[in-house]
Amino acid sequence: MIIITFGTFDLLHIGHIKILERAKSLGDKLIVGVSTDKFSIEKKNRKPVYSENERKKILESLKFVDEVFFEESFDKKREYIKKYKADIFVMGNDWNGKFDEFNDICKVKYFDRTPSISTTQLIEKISQV
Numbered sequence: 001m002i003i004i005t006f007g008t009f010d011l012l013h014i015g016h017i018k019i020l021e022r023a024k025s026l027g028d029k030l031i032v033g034v035s036t037d038k039f040s041i042e043k044k045n046r047k048p049v050y051s052e053n054e055r056k057k058i059l060e061s062l063k064f065v066d067e068v069f070f071e072e073s074f075d076k077k078r079e080y081i082k083k084y085k086a087d088i089f090v091m092g093n094d095w096n097g098k099f100d101e102f103n104d105i106c107k108v109k110y111f112d113r114t115p116s117i118s119t120t121q122l123i124e125k126i127s128q129v
């Protein structure tokens, strides 16, 4: 079973690790679409702290991540799912229901987010040190 998930994964933290680990536990291969800097800025209205190449390399270093590619936009999702022949598409439930349209080509699963941690909170906490 091939699992696919997407995200910016900036300042990788335990919330990211948990969803990636749970995603991998559903199958044999986990493919991650890491958002390009340009797409991340469109989504979050701020530049990621780590560049797209750094975020890609950090994800590639995780033992439960098998392949990482650059996610350029929301509307290429169907193309990515088909290209990587994903059986299951995993996202955190902050996206609950948002990707159900892809249920015709794969199983869409939403996992609970890890509470009280986010990249934005981390940046705020670090800037107060």
Ligand code: C2G
Pocket: 006, 007, 008, 009, 010, 015, 016, 019, 035, 043, 071, 074, 090, 091, 092, 093, 094, 095, 112, 113, 114, 115, 116, 117, 118
């Ligand atoms: N996440 C989580 N718990 C947190 C923070 C994040 O489970 N405390 C999950 C998110 O739900 C998401 C993944 O980690 O599934 C990556 O989070 P982000 O880097 O914030 O990704 P996002 O901006 O939601 O990008 O096309 C989809 C988008 O690229 C998703």
